[in-house]
Amino acid sequence: MSEAELIFTALAELSTRQIAETEEATGMDENKTAALAGGSIAKNARKDLEAKTGKKVITSDNYLPPSKNKRIKKDDGDTE
Structure with a gap:
């Protein structure tokens, strides 16, 4: 995810x-309506930004740097 996303x-x-x-x-129905409206606001803002900059906001990137692999100990004391 990019910063913009x-x-x-x-x-x-x-x-x-x-x-x-x-x-x-x-309830579910009323909150679904609110969610669709809220999503629409963000969608319109995203599309406006994309139109102004000519750049896509949606990426396949990961915003966070890759984490170092941590070894997890199993219950029997072995590590993976």
Whole structure:
């Protein structure tokens, strides 16, 4: 995930939560409606940015650096 993808994901989550709170959404159907609206806000913002920059926001990259492989001890004391 790129930095921009993380930001747009956060925008979708924030928008969804605020819409659900404003509409006092309860239950799956009402929260689904809020989620679709919140996702739409982030989608439109993403598309606007892509149109202005000519660059895609969605990537196959991983935003976090690769972690060092850590060995996990098995219950029997062996390591993997």
